[in-house]
Amino acid sequence: MKNAIWTNIFRNWQQTESKTVMTLKQVPIFKGLSEREFLEIETIIHERAFHPKEIIFKRQAPGEAMYIIMAGDVEIYIEDHNDNKNVLATLEQGDFFGELALLDNETRSATAAAIESSTILVFSQTDLESLIERKPSLGNKILLNLARVTGARLRKTNELLAVTQKESA
Amino acid sequence: MSTQAISHDPMLKFYRLVVGLLVVGFIYIIWPYISNVVTMLIFTFLFTTILLPLVDYLERKINSRGFSVLIITVVSITIIVTFLGSFVSNFVDQAKDFSVKLNQEEYISDLTNLIQEKLPAFDLNETDNQTALVSKIQGYVKSTLQNLLSMVGAVGGFLFTTVMVFIFTIILLFEYHHFKKSLVRFLPNKFFEVGLRMIYNIEHQISNYLTGQLLAAVSVAVMSIVGLFFLNLGGANLTLIVFIGTIAGLANLIPLVGPFVGMIPAIVIAVMNNLGNDIALNHVLFGITPVPSPFYIFDIAVMFLIVQQIDNNLVTPVLVGESVGLHPIMVMIALLIGGTLMGPMGMLFAVPAAGVLKVIYQEVSFITKNSHLL
Numbered sequence: 001m002k003n004a005i006w007t008n009i010f011r012n013w014q015q016t017e018s019k020t021v022m023t024l025k026q027v028p029i030f031k032g033l034s035e036r037e038f039l040e041i042e043t044i045i046h047e048r049a050f051h052p053k054e055i056i057f058k059r060q061a062p063g064e065a066m067y068i069i070m071a072g073d074v075e076i077y078i079e080d081h082n083d084n085k086n087v088l089a090t091l092e093q094g095d096f097f098g099e100l101a102l103l104d105n106e107t108r109s110a111t112a113a114a115i116e117s118s119t120i121l122v123f124s125q126t127d128l129e130s131l132i133e134r135k136p137s138l139g140n141k142i143l144l145n146l147a148r149v150t151g152a153r154l155r156k157t158n159e160l161l162a163v164t165q166k167e168s169a
Numbered sequence: 170m171s172t173q174a175i176s177h178d179p180m181l182k183f184y185r186l187v188v189g190l191l192v193v194g195f196i197y198i199i200w201p202y203i204s205n206v207v208t209m210l211i212f213t214f215l216f217t218t219i220l221l222p223l224v225d226y227l228e229r230k231i232n233s234r235g236f237s238v239l240i241i242t243v244v245s246i247t248i249i250v251t252f253l254g255s256f257v258s259n260f261v262d263q264a265k266d267f268s269v270k271l272n273q274e275e276y277i278s279d280l281t282n283l284i285q286e287k288l289p290a291f292d293l294n295e296t297d298n299q300t301a302l303v304s305k306i307q308g309y310v311k312s313t314l315q316n317l318l319s320m321v322g323a324v325g326g327f328l329f330t331t332v333m334v335f336i337f338t339i340i341l342l343f344e345y346h347h348f349k350k351s352l353v354r355f356l357p358n359k360f361f362e363v364g365l366r367m368i369y370n371i372e373h374q375i376s377n378y379l380t381g382q383l384l385a386a387v388s389v390a391v392m393s394i395v396g397l398f399f400l401n402l403g404g405a406n407l408t409l410i411v412f413i414g415t416i417a418g419l420a421n422l423i424p425l426v427g428p429f430v431g432m433i434p435a436i437v438i439a440v441m442n443n444l445g446n447d448i449a450l451n452h453v454l455f456g457i458t459p460v461p462s463p464f465y466i467f468d469i470a471v472m473f474l475i476v477q478q479i480d481n482n483l484v485t486p487v488l489v490g491e492s493v494g495l496h497p498i499m500v501m502i503a504l505l506i507g508g509t510l511m512g513p514m515g516m517l518f519a520v521p522a523a524g525v526l527k528v529i530y531q532e533v534s535f536i537t538k539n540s541h542l543l
Contacts, residue, residue, distance in 0.1 A: 044346050048358055057362065061542040064362040122361065126369045130346065134225045135232075 018042060023070045023121060026094035029145045037138050044130070046122040050114035059111045063101030065124035069093050072118025076110050090115070102128050102146060208511075209330055211518060213337035217345065218375050219383065220245075224342050238343045256412050263408055267441050360536070367532040374524045381485070382422055388484045389431070389476060390418025396472040397435065400465060403455070406442045407465075413438065417473065421480065423516045426504070428480075432473040440464045495523055 021038045024030045030041065047070070050056060056067060059078060067074075069091055076097060077087045088110055091097060097112060102125050114120075132139030220241055227237035341348060349368065356364040394414035401407050417431030443464045455468060495503070500520055507519025 044350060046350060046353060046361075048361065050358060054358065056358070058542050061539070062362070062366075064366055124362070124365050126365060130225075134228050136229060 019070060020121060023068060023094060027068055027096050028149055029099060029142060031145050032141055040135065040138060044127050048120050048122055050118045050120060052114060052116050054114050056112040056114060057108050060107045063098060063106065063108050065122045066096060066099040066102050068096045068121040070119040070121050073115040074112055074118060075115055076112050078110050099146060099149065101125060209334050209337065212334045213341055216338040217341045219379050220342055221345060234343060238339060242339055259409055363532060363536055370528045371525050374528050375521050378521050378524055385480060385485045386418040386421045389421040389480050390414045392476045392479060393417040396476055400468055400472060407439055408442060409438060423513065426516060428477045432470055435469045436466050439466065439469060495527065499523060
């Protein structure tokens with residue numbers, strides 16, 4: 001039988017990685033961070049629960065944060081004037097979206113909504129600014145990763161544009 | 170029913186009004202019981218806002234928040250204890266000097282002659298009714314004792330509040346980011362991003378205002394000390410000038426009223442030090458003008474007015490700028506309301522509180538206008 005006192009004393013030693021940290025490790029924006037830095041992010045990141053079909057953010061709304069799916073599915077879509085939904089992407093656990101809000105103050109380019117009950121991590125622009133202020137090396141790592149992700153997406157967009165132009169020509 | 174239609178529903182408006190009035194009424198009823206705690210929390214928040222940039226800066230340098238808070242705490246305690254200790258010892262010396270001066274026979278007779286000359290109706294030798302005099306003295310002793318007891322109570326209360334605010338501030342500095350996270354947990358998903366922005370704007374508003382005000386207070390303190398030093402060169406015989414300057418700087422934190430409060434200690438000390446000095450009694454403004462300035466009172470007032478003008482027209486606009494962005498009339502109204510509700514303490518908090526309300530109003534009006542985007 002386990003001794004309750006010893007279990008209690010060594011509880012922290014046996015502590016396993018939290019679900020938040022496990023999710024963060026799947027996101028390229030937090031690539032290359034140390035265990036301690038992941039714990040630092042965990043203390044400031046916000047965990048939010050969304051109901052099925054609940055809107056996370058609407059198109060044209062001011063963007064303040066990026067979202068990381070910890071559990072559940074999310075769809076990104078644009079609605080036309082007749083309320084016809086054009087789904088751009090369906091995202092699942094470990095995916096992230098809205099990351100450009102960390103860099104600029106532009107409005108959202110599409111609407112995001114939970115498909116089912118979802119738990120989503122929210123990392124805001126102010127959280128990033130605070131990290132850059134207090135832990136510059138951690139803040140710089142995140143900024144560099146953000147630049148890499150944005151660059152990769154830009155390259156992909158350019159390739160798609162080139163293919164489209166070739167097809168139309 | 171669309172969101173727009175819901176927000177214009179007259180029944181909903183009425184319901185909101187009733188709920189609002191009930192909340193205000195409830196706060197009004199329980200206010201006497203919670204006012205002390207609320208005051209402590211407000212002070213805690215203000216001190217945290219002032220010290221937070223320093224803690225964050227140190228954390229960046231030494232990479233440990235715990236040690237950063239510890240260093241700031243030790244340094245703050247050292248500065249406060251050194252300043253207060255030095256102030257108390259200097260003030261006791263000043264009081265001793267004054268009492269020695271008063272005990273000298275010629276000062277008393279001089280003072281008596283002065284009073285009899287200026288106020289002939291005030292008869293100092295009237296001792297006809299001995300019983301009335303004894304009962305009067307007994308009354309004075311009794312009221313003095315009562316005053317002393319209430320003063321001990323007030324000092325005890327003040328010390329308790331100070332210690333609690335200090336402890337709260339240390340905890341909040343250490344846990345600030347975690348505390349903020351716990352606070353926003355209660356926001357509904359719909360208003361989460363807007364709420365984050367509102368908190369950020371409020372933080373910035375208060376932080377900018379407090380930093381600006383503190384720098385302005387330091388500049389007023391330094392200018393006052395320099396001014397008092399020059400008055401001393403002219404023979405004003407002022408002591409404790411560093412403390413007078415510091416009090417003037419601190420009093421400057423209360424807009425409009427503070428500057429006048431700041432000059433009172435200087436005038437009191439000038440009168441105390443120059444009592445019985447005929448040259449000081451017959452002094453004229455700056456020693457050259459025809460305007461009489463007994464005990465350098467008007468010299469001090471003019472010096473403080475000059476300091477205020479420099480502060481108001483040069484220093485504050487640069488340091489504080491439009492950090493709060495309130496119209497001067499709104500500042501005066503906020504001061505009147507703050508003063509009526511909480512006295513001098515209310516006046517100290519009136520402008521930043523009005524600034525916070527302004528940010529909340531701006532964000533709420535933004536939400537109302539863009540409710541279709543939330």
